[in-house]
Amino acid sequence: MSDAKVEAAPKAKKNILLFAVIGLLVVLLIIVGGVAAFLLTKSSDPAADEVAAEATAREDVKKKKKKGKKEEHAAxxxxxxxxxxxxxxxxxxxxxxxxxxxxxxxxxxxxxxxxxxxxxxxxxxxxxxxxxxxxxxxxxxxxxxxxxxxxxxxxxxxxxxxxxxxxxxxxxxxxxx
Missing domain, CATH: 3.30.479 (Tetrahydropterin Synthase; Chain A)
Structure with missing residues (x-):
């Protein structure tokens, strides 16, 4: 019986070690995937990012003006x-x-x-x-x-x-x- 207890303890340690390694690999894959997604979606030209942001802001302002005038405009x-x-x-x-x-x-x-x-x-x-x-x-x-x-x-x-x-x-x- 003492031989069975001795063999069960290393098996439990091996399972814990295996789960820890798998968990670590999953976390690393998530981090690497996030960094890759960020780099792929980020434009290489910062000036283009600024122009796109300004254009989006102008469109939002125009939409708000149109909505406001249509809603508030009395003849x-x-x-x-x-x-x-x-x-x-x-x-x-x-x-x-x-x-x-x-x-x-x-x-x-x-x-x-x-x-x-x-x-x-x-x-x-x-x-x-x-x-x-x-x-x-x-x-x-x-x-x-x-x-x-x-x-x-x-x-x-x-x-x-x-x-x-x-x-x-x-x-x-x-x-x-």
Whole structure:
């Protein structure tokens, strides 16, 4: 019986030693795998990492602005003075009289519009005078004219994106004679 106890003790030590070696190998494999994954995913060019991080940050800011404007934006309208211009065509001369209200992004844009009103009036007058009677009477003519006026005013206001400056142009009266 004493021989059996003597043989069992070395077997238990061998099992513990075997488990310890296997555990150590597993830990080493995990560490080596983690280091390898880190090195493979890390870019070799730090400047590229910075550019990618800046681009991601800019996109996040734009998304937040878009979300904020859509959620918080209550319609703000600014009425422009009435425009009366002469129109020319092959059939004869005519007159266009229109009232325009522009939907704007925020109250700051309203202040910019008021500050630039003489310039806006002059440019819109010029644009309206350049049109013919057939152009403004066409169904899609007013849509096209509204888009041109929007682009013109946004150019004067130095608006950079679709959500800045003038959002839409609305003709409240539109009389062609």
């Amino acid at each position: 703000i309208f600014e009425k422009l003075p009435q425009f009366t211009v002469n129109l020319h065509s092959e059939e004869g001369d005519g007159i266009l009289q229109t009232d325009i209200s522009v939907e704007i992004a925020d109250a700051q844009v309203a202040e910019k519009i008021k500050g630039q009103m003489p310039k806006i009036q002059g440019q819109v007058n010029k644009l309206l005078r350049s049109k013919t009677i057939s152009e403004v009477k066409a169904v899609d003519g007013t849509d096209k004219l509204g888009k041109e006026i929007r682009e013109l005013i946004n150019k004067i206001l130095h608006a950079e994106s679709e959500e800045e400056g003038v959002i839409s142009v609305n003709f409240t009266t539109f009389i062609v004679q």
